[in-house]
Each structure stands twice: as C-alpha cells, then as structure tokens.
Amino acid sequence: MRFSIPHLALGASLAVHSAAARAVVAVDEDPAAVQTRGLVGGLVGGALGTVLGLGDVLKQLDQTRDPGTILDILNGVKPRATPTSLPEVQETLQSIYGAATPTNLFTNVALQLGAGLGPQEGGKDLTSIIAELLDGENSVDNSNNPTNVSRPVYPSAAAGDAPFSVPEAQLRAAIQIPPSFTFGAKPPVLLVPGTWSYGGSVFGANLRKLLTGSPHADPVWLNVPGGMMRDAQVNSEYVAYAINYLSAVCGNNSNVTVVSWSQGGLDTQWAFTFWPSTRARVSSFLPVSPDFRGTVLANALCLSADSELGLGPCDPAVIQQEHASRYIETLRAAGGDSAYVPTTTLYSGFFDEIVQPQHGAEASAYLLDARGVGVVNVEAQSVCPPGSPGAGFYGHAGMLYHPLAYALVVDALAHGGRTGDVSRVDVAGLCSHYAAPGLGLEDVLATAGLIPVALGLMLTSPDKRLVEPPIMPYAKALPSRE
Template identity: 30%
Template sequence: MPRTTRSTLLALAAAAACLVGVAGVATASPSRDDGTGPALTAPGLDESLTCSGDLADGSAGEPVLLVPGTTLNPDVNFDWNYARAFTGEGRPWCRVRLPAHATGDVQVAAEHVVHAIRTMHDEAGGRISVLGFSQGGMVPRWALKYWPDTRGMVTDVIGIDPSNYGTIDAYPVCGPGCVPAFWQQRTGAGFLRALNDGPDTFAGIDYTVVYTVTDEVVVPNLPPAASSELRRDGAGRLANVPVQAICPVHVAEHLSMGTTDPVGYAVVADALDHDGPADARRIDRAVCLRDVMPAVDRAQLPANEARLLAQVATSVATEPRVPAEPPLREYARG
C-alpha cells in the first residue's frame, strides 16, 4: 500500500476512532474511608492485565503499563511498536485491556487501570511508569485522582496525544448518539469537567505529554491551550511537548502518533530514561529524518497498519451506542 494511501486511511480511521463506545452501566461505587478510593466493582479485572518480563528486575528501569486508545485493544495498539521496543531493551511491561475496545464508560476503564497499577506495583516491589495513547493517556489521571493510594505507586505518566481536555470532533459524531467513551471525551463533557476540576498533576509524579499540532482527532491541539496539554496548576513536574517543537515541519496524524511516530517515541524514551519529565532539548534532531520509530519492523508495517485499521473499523461498526453521556459515579459528583 502506498505510504500516502496509508496515511489517508489512518487519518480517516482516526477521526472515527476517537468518536465511539459500548454502553456502560453507571452505577454508584461505594467509597472507602481508608484513603484508597472507591471499591473496584468492574468485572474481569484480573483477566485484563498481561505482562512480559520480570517486573521486579529494575536493571532496565521501571516496568511500564501500556494503556490503549479508544476502539483499540492493547495488542493491536502496542505489540508491534512500544512493547517490541521495551522487550528489546529488556524493560518489563504490562498491557491492560479496557472493556469494549476502550469504547465503554471511561469510569469503568479507570478501574482496570487502578487494578493494573496496584498489581504491577505489588509485583515490582516499587513504582512503575504509565504510558497511554489518546484515551489511554487521559484515563490514568482519573485513576490517580479518585484512588489516592495509586499516586505513590507511579513515577511517570506519559500521554501520547491524550484527550485531557477533550475534542470538538465528538460533537457532530455524537449528534445521533455514540458510544459512551466518545460522549465522555467531548470538549466540556461532564466527565472531563470532573477530571479537570482541581490540579492536573500530583506531587511526586513526572508528567510528559507528547502530541502533534496536526492531530485530526483531538481537536484543537494547538498551543498555548492544546487539548492534549496539561495545565501547570498541580504539584507534579510537567512537560508538554509538541513534536513540532523538535521537528518544525513534522506532520503526524493521531493513529501514527500512538504507533509508529519516531519523534513521539524519542520523547517517550527520554521521559523513561531520565529523572523528571521529557526535555525536548535532549532529543537528537536526527530523529527528524526518520519515518518510523526504531522498533517497527518495516516488512510487517503494512500488515500491522491494516490490522490496526481493521480493529478501528470493527469497533466503530459494532460497539453499541447510547443517546447521552453516562452519569458520573457518586464518588465523582461534587
């Protein structure tokens, strides 16, 4: 498949991908008074986490939790790029499968992330890093906000084109009804108002956001108030890095940022390899000459892109739609 055709298909699929989900039942979760947050009631928590490598072996850095984007399972999102890169480095990693291809109620998805963080922390015997794409870069913030015990378990939160402040693209898509996760990622959604009420970051955690200003899914994504960016009103150390700050003429769409983009990967690697968030000044500008990240197998690239697009199309076509945004859980009200 010609590269221009693949890029066009990726862009079209990505525009659909950020905008659908499965119906989640927004029942209230009983709160705990021991500082750990609401009880986890989502089914299938133990089955949603898959790991590779010895999590307790810190020789290659903290283990990384991989959180996929909307419409995607973690294998399709990560097994041919970031998971492959981490395995090659000897870095242990886990991936969490979010219900309904990450199209359902994000509040339910967050419970899977909380369980994954706790499980990995226990097995590693120390803090972990979290790397997520799109919704997967935003939902860990919900986990950290409402389950306070997880804050001491995480050293880095890295989001690739995260939907931290939503997207206006979801409005036309949700006009006739859409999946819960699309409702919740609309700019101004009740879910996002609750998420962003208060500080964006927590002390002791380093936050890196890497994004493209040419994102056609998370819109608008232009500084100084890009939808992906976190605000500097919290206690955590923070870096918001548009890839164009490193390579000014770089063009990347949403799906390629979460799978193959070489500049995005360089920022992620910098964040994982250094204390503190990523620093664009440390990135070798030779990365601007690359077209894919190092771990991507060029021979398998067309097949993996086709697999990615098929996953997006299947999720968009088959996951049930709902007529309104799921109500906030009791713990998030007020």
Template identity: 45%
Template sequence: MKAVPVYLLFQPANVLVPNRKLQDSQEVNWAGIVSIERVQGKTGEHINQGDYVPTRHRGGGTHQGEVDKVVTDDAGAHEEDVANPPKMRLSILVVSLIHGAFLSPALLGASPLHHGSSVSNPGQDLISVLSSAAENPIVDGRVSDTVSNIRSSIAADRSFHAAGDETVQLAWKKIETIFTNRTSSTLLDFVHSIVVSGLLPSNLLSFLNGYLNNNINSGYNMNPDLDRERIYPSRAAKDALYSIPEEALRQAIYVSNFSPSGRNERKPVILVPGTAAPAGTTYYFNFGKLGSAIPAADVVWVNVPDASLGDVQVNAEYIAYAINYISTLYQTKVSVISWSQGGLNTQWALKYWPSTRDVVEDFIALSPDFRGTIVSTLACPWLAGTVCTPALWQQGSDTKFVHTLRGLGGDSAYVPTTTIYSSFDEVVQPMRGDQASAILQDSHGVGVSNNHLQTICPHKPAGGIYTHEGVLYNPLAWALTIDALTHDGPGDPSRLDVGKVCQRLLPPQLSLDDMLGTEGLLLVSMSEVLRYTPKTFTEPDIIGYASIVPGVAESGIRREREI
C-alpha cells in the same frame, strides 16, 4: 390512493414492539410510538397522531431515508404505499443500530454491564462485523453503504509494491493525502480511504481481521493472587472503592514476560489503550516493541472491556487496579504509557486512587484529550451524532466528565508526566497552542513536559502530518518516551539529538509494516464502534465518589436538556 407526506417524531421514552407478521407483508423490522399526519388507509380511516405503527424504511430507516410503507393494525392489518414523501423530520430516533437489537432499558440510561465478552468469538471476525452492519436493515443507510464499500475494497488486492525506503515514502505520501483530504470527515471516511489506497497489505489485513480471537486482546488472563499485600477494595483510605470484582480487574491485565526470580532487574511498563481499540492490537505494531529500545522493559497492557467504549470512569478502575497490582507483583515502581482515552483513564485513576501516585515514576500520554475534543462524534456518524457510546459522549469538550476530571487540581499532573501530541490529530482537537487538549499543568510541582511535534520539529519529517494514531509510530514520540523512561522526571527534548530525530519518518525500532499496522487500527476501531451496544443518548452520570466533591459536575447539563 393519493400520495401524502409522512412526518415521524420519535420520543426517547418510546417502547419498541417485537418483530411480528402482518398479513402478507414481510416481517416488520421495528415499531414505535410515532407522530403521523395526513395518512389515510384504503378504507378511508385516518391514522392519527400518537398511533402505534410499525414502520419500514428504504435503506435501513435513517433520518436521511424516505418512508416506503406504513403498516397499521387498523382495518385488517394492511399496508399503504407512500410515494416520494419528503425526508423525515425527527428529534430523537430510538432504534438500536447493531445486529437488529430492540431498545433495552440500558439504552435509555441504565448502566451497561461492566464485563466484556470472551476473547473467543467463534465465527466472528472483522469482516463478519462489517457484513452484519452492511446488511442490517436498521443501520443508517449512509453508514451501511460506506461499510459495504469498505468490505468490498478489502477483498480487492490494491497493495502497492515497492521496496525499502521508497515504500515508506510512498506510504507516507498516501497517508498524508488521506488526512489532508477535506472530503473525509468521519471515522468511516478515513477507513474507506485507507483501505482503497492499498495501505493495508494482505498479511496485515489477515492479522487485523482476526483481532477478535487473538489472545493478546484477552480479558481472561490467569494472573496470580497477591497474598502479601491488600490492594482491593482499595489500597489506601483515600482511594475510591472499586465497583468491579477483583477477579475481573486482575484478569484484564496481560502480563507478557514476568519471572519472580528476575523481577528486581526488570522495568514494568503498563500500556493503556484508547477508545475503540483493544490494547493488544493497539500496541502490537508500536510500543509493544519497547523492549527493543529498553531491554529491561517488561511491557504489560490492560485489555479494558468493550474496547474502552463504555463509561470512562469504569474503565479507569481497571487502570488504577493494574498500577497497584503490577507494582506489587514486581515490587517496584511502574511507568505508564497511554494513548488517546488512555490518558483520561490514567489521570482519573491518579486523581481518585491517590495510592497509585506513590508507585508511578513516569506517565507518558500520547495523543491525550485532557480537555476533551470538539470532534467527539467523529466516530459516531449515525443519525448526525444523536446516539453514540458512553465513552465517546464523555470525551466531548464540554462534558460533565471532562469538567470533573479537570476540577480541583485534575488539570495538573500528579506524577512526572510527558505529553506528546500532533496538530494533525483527526480525533482530538484542538491540538495546538495554549488550549491544546493534550496539555497538563504542573501546579503540583511533579514535573511536566508538553511536547508538540510540529513545534519541536517544524517543517521536518517528524513534524509532519502525524495523525491521532500516527503519534504511536512518530520518531520524536519514541525518542521522548525512551528519554523519560531512562531519566528522572519527564521527557526532555534538550537531551535529544533533535536534528537527527526530526529527519526521520519512523523510529529505528519500527518498520513499514508497523506504520501501516498502526494506521490499520482505524479499521479495528470502526469494527468495535459498530459492535458496541447499547448506544446511548448522552454521557453517564458522574459516579458518587467524584460527584460529591463540590463544583466538579457543573457542565454537561445543557447537552442533556437539549437531547
């Protein structure tokens, strides 16, 4: 048979057929309505445009791959070789990327379930997630190759050996090299570089490998009911109504150190996680240790389901509820520390649940993306960013979600707010100048300080190459956070010994393992993005309570139409 080119065009409305056997061929991986030109079977019949055909690709079936076989049910269910065809041209490839799952209604736009799975994942750990992705025949070939390399590198002992400050300096130089290397451009690239460089010694890898079954990430915590005060389905008349059952909202809160008898002497601090990172693991190596700096602080955190990869509007419900729940439990105001998407979650909660503003005395946002980010597909290299998770779609710089949040005063703080950010953020950009995504205005007059590390500590260690996650262990970020929590109003650099703070690489409360463990969050984030399903083609619609406000959902339409 003469070799002929094959061109595939998958439409978003395709319906995939189940696995099935075709004569002596291997099991077909997936199939869809495709457009094929100039392909003939052995008996001469044409496979016409619009025919149903199962297809199989070398290396996993990607827009970069080449077609090995065309299998058709016509003329006796046979296979035809296609030798060295050109790379496929496609507009939308409708295929699940995780665990060989077939297309579901949710992937085509139906709302995903609000609830995550139990923290108990028997037989599953980070390594098994990587193995599944590396061996999955329908994962993008480049992704599976990189994941396979990461898995192999984890098995090798590449940890550097030094002591004391020398080790901190060496680790810092390695991190600096990784994040200034222009060949790294995606989350997978950064993770691979971190693992290969030996930045994650065996003790940290062991901890990170078991994150799926670590109780600190549990979404099923037994917290007491609040009998004295009603906060559900809303606390005040102007609050949006929750769409999630109260039990699920309450169980997501991890309260580590509460005593009714001593609560009047305690200062509750709610830690809100970022995208693709469970809260317990996120803060274990950094602000989970805030009590060493402020003994009266009781840190609690919110384990948002699906590692905050689902709809940010839904994620924000967990934060709004946690604020009102913890303030009622402790009978005092609370402070909130957020990282990454956690800033969006908190700002959305403050905007649409106004009752929360009365009980939050400080909001400290680390590496927030209040304007979204121009590199929102960094963590979604599959199919050139064609499919992604809802939360990552929503965090683009020109999305309905971001425009809705910022509209009608949402670009200004609702409570005393301290933002802290770095120019070298690999996830959120821009992060310098007047258009930095982390900046909030103060039109409500509550008090805001926007703190750019490189401006406050120019050409000093604390103003160096701190990444998106690196801000969590930055000494200036810690100093400003402590200042905000121990004074009225936002953090103020003028109250700090900036000369001393800027000379440090780490705050006094943290160690080398804390720095490396925090960078290891990227490995967990990669695992969570690989695990999340279903992927989607665009951001979710704005929920009713926000979309009915005039003028808040004008953007993002162009992106939907392009897709």
C-alpha cells in the same frame, strides 16, 4: 491488481493540504469552529479516490448514516495499492486526512483501506479481523495469580481511594503479563490503550516492540473488556487497579511507568485524580495522543440510520470524550487539568483526525503543572525542525511510531522515570526519520491500520446511548447546569 500510488499525481495537492491545515488551525483555535469543520460532509481525497477507483464507494459512504451499511461498504473495499516506503505512507495518509477541512471519517477510512494502509492481511475484511481480535495478545481473561503481592490492592490500596465497582478477578484478568516479565528485576511499564482498542494490538507493532528487551523497561498491557468503549469511569478502574497491582507484585516498592494512547491517557488522569494511592506508585506518565480536554470531533462519530451525522447514539466513552462532557468537566474541576506525576505528553499538532483542538496551549493534550511535579508538553511539529519528516503529517495513531515520541519515552525511563527531556535527545537526527529506529514499513502499516479496526469496532459495538453515563458519586459531580 495492485500498484504503487504515483508520487507525482499527489505531490501538488499534498503541499497545499499541509500549508492550508496549518494556516486554518493556527488562527482558529475556537473549539466550536473546529467542531463545525469536523461535521462538514462531502468527499475527501478526490484525486486519490479517482486513482484508486473508489468514487462510487465514497459517494455511498457520504450518503448513509447506518452503521451496518457503512461496515458492509468498508468490508467490500480491497487494497488497490501497495505502499513501498515510509515516505509514501506519510504522503498518502496526509492526502487522506490532511485536508484543511476535516470531513467524513468513514470515507477517509475507505481511502485508507484502498490505498493499502489498512489491516487486511490475508484478504480478511474488517468483520473477520474484529471477530478474531480477542484471541491471544488481546485477551481480557488472563491468569494472573502470583503469590508475592506485597500489600493489599483491593478493595482499596489506601484510604481516600474511590471504591471499585468491578470485581477484583475481572480487573486482574484484564492485565496481560508476558512470559518474559521479570516481576521487578526491570522497571515495569503499563501500556494503556484507547477507545475501540485493546492493548495487545495497539502497542504490538510500535512501543511494545521497541521496549521489549530494554534494560529500562518491562512492558505489560491492559485489555479492558469492551475495548474501552464503555463507561470511561469504569475503564479508569482497570488503570488504577493495574498500577497498584503491578507495583505490589514487583515488590521492593517498585514504581510503574504508564504509557498510554488516546482515551488511555484521559482515563489514567482520572485514576490519578480519584485513586490517590496510584500517584506514589508511578514514576512517569507518558500519554501519546491524549485528549485531556476531550475532542470537539466526538459528535462526528455518533450516527444511526435515522439521524444526521453527529446526532445519533454513541458509545458511552465517546460521549464522555466530547469537549464539554460532564466527565471532562468533572475531571478538570477536581484538579485533573494539572499533572499528578511527572508527565510527558506526546501529540501531533493540527493533524490528529480524532482529537481536536491539538495545537498550542489550547491543545487537548496540554497539561498544566500546578503541583510542580514536572510536565513537558511535546507537540511534534513544534519541536522537529520545519521541513523534516518528523515535522510532517502524523495522525492519531501515527504518534505511536514517531521517532521523537519513542526517544522521549526511553529518555524518561533511562533517567529514573521522570519526564522526557528534549534537550537530552538528538532532535535533528531523530526528526530526520519517518519512524522510530527499529520500526519498518510493516510496523508502520500495522499501526496505521489501528484506525480502520477502531472504526469497525465502533460500528459493531452494541451499547449506544444518547447521553453520557452519570458521574460516579465519589467524583463529586458538578452542580446541574439546568
């Protein structure tokens, strides 16, 4: 039996969650403190869990650290509710993820699935969805063999570039170029996904949908083998190659605009840092929910049947995204804490359930501008008027449909691929919407469903480690701290 979640039952708690989250995070920017909050166990969304009848499920999830058991439990969660409006989606997501004290992400995902905010189209469970994920738009084996490559891009596009460890055929096959692509008649836009995801599904219901057909954008996307779960340094090779390849096949010195999500932003910055040739081929960089300083919540995703939460093995890219990882330290020490190209970062303050801290100048998404190329750091809740929908709850995936985020992407593209300019867009009008114009309830639900699918991919990924991959020789690793 399906039903809509009663607004009155949740209304009082939502206001408390929002105010508490702002109060706690605003005065507590210390990463160690944020990490402590992120590792606290216990049930979340108690009222919602009761409404959905998921009390026993939440208890089971809170008591296990075994990936297979967690996946089995999540597979058994069926939608108990049907969201009927965008305000209801935002309110429900806030009731799940908006608590002042972040808790077990797997119990949160169970609540999300039970509230009808997951990807269970046609009654499929997470295992079935993941099994079908690499078909079609998420293919990692695409045939890209145009003959009009105007300059060499492999084994090196220019002197000073890092060497590739991945064969060119594999790098090229990860780029999905739709049949409508004009090869330079319109500005190419490269869409780069995040951890536990592929470009087709990440952007299909949001930015790619909106940009397709635009006179200022011609989107293609990356599907990195392994779903961006393997060594982030290798993931960055796919980004570096795709930038130079797309620019070369489009001819006339075409430059690329890069739009990324999550780890995609971090790896693009790594590509700019160690493949200098890419910088001259990019007009604008627009990372959504990036983690340039990593996240203090990464450890909370490392688990096994024999460990406490946060102490188990993790996917290589997750360890590399820990706040104090060698990957993060190496990038920042090499100059990656500042932009190399005109950059507009787009992120949600306080409410990002994956990346923290994410507020003010200490936000992980915050980039400096030491090179004077132009940087605009856009924290949605600090730009949208207080009390407007756009200043409300948007999580890690929610920024992909945020109306201000899309407007600034379009603004950057329409103005020669520079930075987006808040002064050129109708902030008040945009922030009065819950989602970018052109997106509806189905699109928002599909985007929100990226988080459960990502967690499902994490639970099934085979390559788990206790330490991050060694820094590549070209990156001039920092001296040992031991």
